[in-house]
Amino acid sequence: IESKAAFELIQSYSPYDNIEAMDYPAMMVTGGLNDPRVTYWEPAKWTAKMRGLKTDDNELIMKINMGAGHQGK
Template structure:
């Protein structure tokens, strides 16, 4: 995201985070904590990764790319789910109950992975 100057919020973030396109030290620092760039061949816990098709802050392919890399290198057989919400932006779907439905899905995943039935 920080490497795409065409995204609406990216240039406005550079004063705080640094411009990784023009400043190698900013690129190195951002890369040091980038989730994608820190994936290693190791065991990971069960994961529920989500994104929104209409998210201007975290483009939909970023969680998909991260999930694909995790699936490729992880050494365990824990569940890794990717949900791309086709009608949502950065804050999830709009609507009176949509945020509650999304929270319920996340909580259900955690309870399922903990073996808690209800």
């Protein structure tokens, strides 16, 4: 992105870029292996970063559905 304003706007609502060291509720993160819009490694990266930064002991689990795409199975 060549526009600084566009980059800052996108970054402001990026889930990955807005994880902070704080308490979060228990979560189950899901994804689909065959999703062309949100590739399977995006929820994996997000979950790994969240696990590294969150300050609580609440569960954070992830499931990648091996037969699903963006619209589900």
